[in-house]
Amino acid sequence: MDKWILKYFTLIRVMIALIIGVAVTILMIYLISEYPGESLKYFFTGPLVSKGRLFNILEMAAPMIFCGVAIALSFQADQFNLGAEGSFIIAAAVGTAFAVSTNMPAFIHIPLVLLVAGATGAAWSLIPGILKAKWKASELVSSLMMNYVALYLSLFLINSYFRDLDAGFLVSLRLPETALFTQFLPGTRMHFGIILAVIAALAAYYFLYHTTSGYEFRQTGYNKQFARFGGINIIKVIIMSQVLLGFVAGVGGVSEVMGIHGRFLWQGFPNYGWDGIIVAIIGRSHPILIIFSSLLLAYLRVGGQVLNLMGDVPAELVNVIQSLIILLITAEAFLGQWKYRITRRQAEKEEAAK
């Protein structure tokens, strides 16, 4: 039993953090709501009762996974680039522009649009990378500024050149059929982009833990001086980590257009870049864990929406729970004492067995 607990300790800790989060939620709903029983039901089981909502979770998780994985790639190299948001939106815009102005069969069109968007995101994110590598400009600040530039540039591009005048809203023209992901489950908006997000996470995992470049990322992330001493080109790592971040976030951006909306319809930040930071932190910058942390966050969000729609509790409640869970998961010491006692018992047992 002890051995088992130690092996899965991190997972168990996350579960307990969740349970505490849930308990606090229940408490808050009881305090706020006129009919708490109903509200609880909406919040927790709401997202699961209908097929539509269930797939809502998956659909919402996809861009979170993309952005979370993108951010994790830079976190692992100790780069605090917050530019996922900027790359996401500018890649979506340029990808849309490219898609509506070209015409070719789907099997080339789709990969090409993804590639153009990825390259746009990468190029965008390269700027803070170069600023950092050349002049030691903090990537945190420059990427943050660049997010705003990306937003307004994207809006300018779409609103002035690719706006659909018949739509009645400020949205882009609709992508041609050849550049859309098929929605493969009737009655839902399940699209290929969701699968692509999972593939991206798996690829990032493989990259980080099984390739020489990933090794360079992680060593540089843990101790730059050591990496340089050992012969790793840390300038290359810094630049490459930001390029990859931009690429993955960019593909995520255009996937949203290609899979869900069929057009570029944002007029402000979609905030997936920020969600990406949250899921990357909860998932400890591990791409596989980020899949789960994204699903979790999406579940909480959908629950919040249902509650907001049907009950009398504001959706902001979700933010409170979210923060609490992040706090518990990231606090290293949480349950540390408990683990310690078990470790000791286990070590003594092994001693005795010798």
Next chain:
Amino acid sequence: MKDNILEMKDIFKVYPEGVIANRNVSMDVQENSIHALVGENGAGKSTLMKVLFGITPFQGGSIVYKGKEVSFSNPREAIAAGIGMVHQHLMLAPDLSVAENLILGMEPKKGKLFFDGDTAIKICREASEKFGLAVPPEKKIKDLPIGVRQRVEILKALARNAEILILDEPTAVLTPQETEVLFKTLDGLKKNGKTIIFITHKLSEVTRVADRITVMRDAKAITTRGMEGLDEDKIASLMVGRDISTKRITPPKNIGAAKLSVRNLRYTDEDGVEALKGVNLDIRAGEILGIAGVEGNGQSELAEIIAGLIEPDSGTITLDGKSLLHCTPRQVRELGIAHIPEDRMKNGVAEATTIEENLIVDRYYKKEYNTRGKLHWNFITEKSKELIAQFNILTKNSKTNVGFLSGGNIQKVVVARELSSNPEVIIASQPTRGVDIGSEELIHNLLKAARDEGKGVFLISADLDEVLKLSNRVVVFYNGQITAHFEDASTVRDVDLGPYMLGLKKEEAASGQMDS
């Protein structure tokens, strides 16, 4: 008999990863005495002291200090109770100056709002004089070589006027002169009624200063006793259970042509200080060239320039005729330079990654280690296990984080990597810093074996015994220059080197061309 100021009883400590570091360890320390704590790498010495100092929690046993049971939950409480500690791995704030570090946490007497830099420097100067440890008050810690940092750390603990002063391997990077000064200081403190606990791997120091001793082995305390009837050999056999040779190694037989040649090397550091003022030297195939000198006289800069980590202002460096100037660290390594860095925690390892990952940092990109970028983890594990066994690294397995190893075992990870890279020239800065006597012998033998294979070894060490034991040729560094050159190290005694190391004497010819 004196009273016990401290009694640690049946201390049991297991780390969260499941390593039992102290298994019911008991140790009593008499008031007003110097108490040595010795044992092999990983025996649990640092851990026991961290338990006492409130850095790490323990699971069993009790601590009685001045007759009262105590258990400090953090260092601040320990300091308040009159305990001071100098850690094995230094813990100064790198961006603050020496003086700022020194007064950190000492409440100013008057309620001043602003930091008083001048007073800080004055306090620093006074302490420096009083305790005979020279430090530059205005310099930032990060710009100082490790030996000087060690002095600052000791000074900081001394200035706090502790009742019990714990020193975890304080002499590992000090020169014999500095060590002697430190010992005088410790004797003085003892006369004033203080108590000192002192961890070291150098047994001559134990016999020199200690009144009592605790020997640890395999997480247990073997004995705590007075020093009567103990000599170095007896202590060594208590620690490891076999004899260790302290003789000079046999001189090399075949010394070849110069492998590494340094000419007119000049380097000015970021603060505009001339760290190297035109250095010339050759390392020949099949020899060990020792560099003696107080740390901070240009040796570290020389090593870093050769390794490609910093660029010199002018001069040339060639290895087997090929220039090393403007090469990246990887190119330098590819050409056959291995480098054991003086500061293992800064350059030598990434603490938060595994032993395996630390062992491959100079070779992961090579053919055997990957196919088109995919790392061969099974092969890496296998290789790492070989090195762990060969270098006697104490660990549960090769996937343990380096940060969880004891200080000496971290050093062994660095040495294992550098010596296994089949280099042409080995730059060894403090290669045995903090390793126990058994492993020291192993590392010395490996350096000798490299020498006998025709490699060149460049030994930089603050430990004169080590320099004289290994080298066939010795040069002395002072103030960025070579001030003496001894062609035959076997005739040199450490007292001969002293005046040159302190800049009191200088051989005129030494700074010019040395060989040929």
